[in-house]
Amino acid sequence: MEKIIVRGGNRLNGTVRVEGAKNAVLPVLAATLLASEGKNIISDVPTLSDVYTINEVLRNLNADVVFENNQVIVDASKELNVEAPFEFVRKMRASILVMGPLLARNSHARVALPGGCAIGSRPIEQHLKGFEAMGAKVTVGNGFVEAKVEGRLKGAKIYLDFPSVGATENIMTAAVLAEGTTILDNVAKEPEIVDLANFLNAMGAKVRGAGTGTIRIEGVEKLRGTNHAVIPDRIEAGTFMVAAAITQGNVVIENAVPEHISSLIAKMKEMGVNIIEEEEGIRVIGPETLKAVDLKTMPHPGFPTDMQSQMMALLLKAEGTSMITETVFENRFMHAEEFRRMNGDIKIEGRSVVMNGPSTLQGAEVAATDLRAGAALILAGLVADGHTRVTELKHLDRGYVNFHQKLAGLGADIERVTEVVAEKATQETTQSNVHA
Numbered sequence: 001m002e003k004i005i006v007r008g009g010n011r012l013n014g015t016v017r018v019e020g021a022k023n024a025v026l027p028v029l030a031a032t033l034l035a036s037e038g039k040n041i042i043s044d045v046p047t048l049s050d051v052y053t054i055n056e057v058l059r060n061l062n063a064d065v066v067f068e069n070n071q072v073i074v075d076a077s078k079e080l081n082v083e084a085p086f087e088f089v090r091k092m093r094a095s096i097l098v099m100g101p102l103l104a105r106n107s108h109a110r111v112a113l114p115g116g117c118a119i120g121s122r123p124i125e126q127h128l129k130g131f132e133a134m135g136a137k138v139t140v141g142n143g144f145v146e147a148k149v150e151g152r153l154k155g156a157k158i159y160l161d162f163p164s165v166g167a168t169e170n171i172m173t174a175a176v177l178a179e180g181t182t183i184l185d186n187v188a189k190e191p192e193i194v195d196l197a198n199f200l201n202a203m204g205a206k207v208r209g210a211g212t213g214t215i216r217i218e219g220v221e222k223l224r225g226t227n228h229a230v231i232p233d234r235i236e237a238g239t240f241m242v243a244a245a246i247t248q249g250n251v252v253i254e255n256a257v258p259e260h261i262s263s264l265i266a267k268m269k270e271m272g273v274n275i276i277e278e279e280e281g282i283r284v285i286g287p288e289t290l291k292a293v294d295l296k297t298m299p300h301p302g303f304p305t306d307m308q309s310q311m312m313a314l315l316l317k318a319e320g321t322s323m324i325t326e327t328v329f330e331n332r333f334m335h336a337e338e339f340r341r342m343n344g345d346i347k348i349e350g351r352s353v354v355m356n357g358p359s360t361l362q363g364a365e366v367a368a369t370d371l372r373a374g375a376a377l378i379l380a381g382l383v384a385d386g387h388t389r390v391t392e393l394k395h396l397d398r399g400y401v402n403f404h405q406k407l408a409g410l411g412a413d414i415e416r417v418t419e420v421v422a423e424k425a426t427q428e429t430t431q432s433n434v435h436a
């Protein structure tokens with residue numbers, strides 16, 4: 001087993017560059033299945049475990065996929081298979097995003113049911129409601145969801161009960177090859193939705209309104225491969241912004257797009273963080289004293305749930321009482337217990353957590369319960385007394401490329417070790433504690 005060991009106390013300084021966005025590249029790669037002619041060349045692709053997983057899903061569906069130098073080339077022109085098995089979907093829920101493209105291309109798709117995960121039950125009924133409205137017959141059984149349609153899907157008017165990111169993407173990618181027009185209401189407005197629409201349009205689709213609450217899709221008969229560069233990862237950018245702020249550092253985050261993270265910038269400014277938009281990116285200067293604030297996660301342009309745990313780390317160091325309310329996922333506070341193990345003063349009250357800060361954080365052995373929790377625990381470790389050891393790094397690797405190396409490049413005292421070396425470090429700490 002691998003661990004990341006952080007020794008707290010260093011201020012971060014310098015420049016760090018963010019990668020292409022995980023949550024943009026996964027739907028884009030799933031949508032490459034729509035091109036029955038030509039190759040798709042997707043660039044700025046991060047080397048994340050989730051990307052390797054979706055590439056395996058595509059290969060399994062009979063697409064040719066080459067991933068080199070942050071570029072994925074997909075040739076999906078051969079006849080596609082119908083089924084995405086559980087071995088992939090269990091690793092990564094976003095595998096469900098192949099359902100829309102497969103149904104549109106094949107008139108038939110069978111995908112293992114994703115099930116819940118550490119942050120909530122995560123049902124997919126809004127995705128399925130969309131496929132049904134377009135004429136598909138959907139059945140669920142034996143751990144699979146299957147959708148079939150005679151001939152092409154038919155354009156429809158669909159209203160989502162909640163602006164689900166995945167449902168918006170899956171229905172969009174089904175509707176682009178449907179007969180007639182689809183009007184999709186109460187949709188997600190995340191930048192990743194806009195990126196997907198841009199990619200679909202470059203393949204020859206007719207998608208209008210992405211980024212607003214209503215998307216209108218005129219179906220076309222065929223799509224062809226194109227070139228597309230993925231947008232920068234706003235959550236990775238936000239994570240490094242917190243790293244700079246929590247360590248009273250001074251860091252430029254290159255490639256970050258301020259318009260994609262305006263809610264985060266506003267909240268951090270409220271906390272007293274100095275944030276300057278520069279030509280190369282966003283400069284973040286952490287203050288001596290952070291102010292307590294309240295925040296509530298919401299669909300975009302509200303505060304992103306994927307930044308909630310990192311902000312929890314930051315708020316633990318703020319003066320006064322802060323409250324975070326999670327409205328997007330029903331169970332995304334598992335990291336709060338881990339912060340408590342680091343001496344964080346934190347209480348869970350239903351869908352909110354209350355923190356009385358600043359907490360004097362102490363190094364401890366903690367487990368990443370999901371990918372953002374993993375990053376957040378490392379952020380807390382940057383300002384904790386002594387060593388913090390973070391385990392369950394498979395979650396972190398789903399969403400961050402070279403996270404510890406990037407932090408080390410900014411001056412953090414951090415390393416990634418295997419169990420054997422980690423045990424040696426534990427012994428050293430135990431010995432130094434005995435001597436102290």
Ligand SMILES: CC(=O)N[C@H]1[C@@H](OP(=O)(O)OP(=O)(O)OC[C@H]2O[C@@H](n3ccc(=O)[nH]c3=O)[C@H](O)[C@@H]2O)O[C@H](CO)[C@@H](O)[C@@H]1O
Pocket residue numbers: 022023024026094120121122123124125126127162163164165166167188305306328329330
């Ligand atoms: C790969 C990817 O892009 N993942 C992101 C995507 O996940 P994902 O697409 O799964 O998130 P959704 O927006 O669909 O889910 C938001 C909420 O709606 C619920 N829901 C969703 C669909 C449905 O049919 N029924 C239902 O009840 C979910 O359980 C959850 O509570 O958006 C989330 C919300 O911004 C982010 O945290 C994830 O990082």
Ligand SMILES: C=C(OP(=O)(O)O)C(=O)O
Pocket residue numbers: 023093094119306371372399
């Ligand atoms: C929850 C996340 O991702 P996923 O939907 O892929 O689990 C995330 O990126 O924080």
